[in-house]
Amino acid sequence: MDNEPTSDLTMTRIGDAVQLGRSGQKVLARDTLTALWDEIGPDGDAFHRCTLAHYLADLQDTTEAELSWDERALAAVSDLTNERAQRYLSSLQVQAFLPSLHLNLADCHRRLGNTAAAAEHLSRAREHLGHLPDDPYGEAIRTAVRDFRVDDPTDLRQ
Structure with missing residues (x-):
């Protein structure tokens, strides 16, 4: 298995939103990722939840909100397995x-x-x-x- 990400529409959408944030469109990126979080839900795929929460933390306007998203990212990791992460990228x-x-x-x-x-x-x-x-x-x-x-x-x- 090579070390290239597999096709995952949700991860593509997350990556696109992250790029928006990096290009200075912080509010649009945050809104896009928040909508995706709402779509996935708090019990959705742990890999997606961890990734989303991790990136959403970086887009918050307050440290308190950032902390809340960082806590969600850590909580999602407890539900995540290597097998699931490696379905996306074999080296994870x-x-x-x-x-x-x-x-x-x-x-x-x-x-x-x-x-x-x-x-x-x-x-x-x-x-x-x-x-x-x-x-x-x-x-x-x-x-x-x-x-x-x-x-x-x-x-x-x-």
């Missing part, structure tokens, strides 16, 4: 999602002044670093976790 490992998801939660909690929760999520991110691939993505997450400071209110997503 669910455990490799956890460092980034916990880092995002640590970042939100830090910006909200919840240092204990930020430290807990940072610790959880560190626990899962060994699951990251040895590639630029994995190195970027390892570096972000290494450099993260619970007492620095800088937004990692800026």
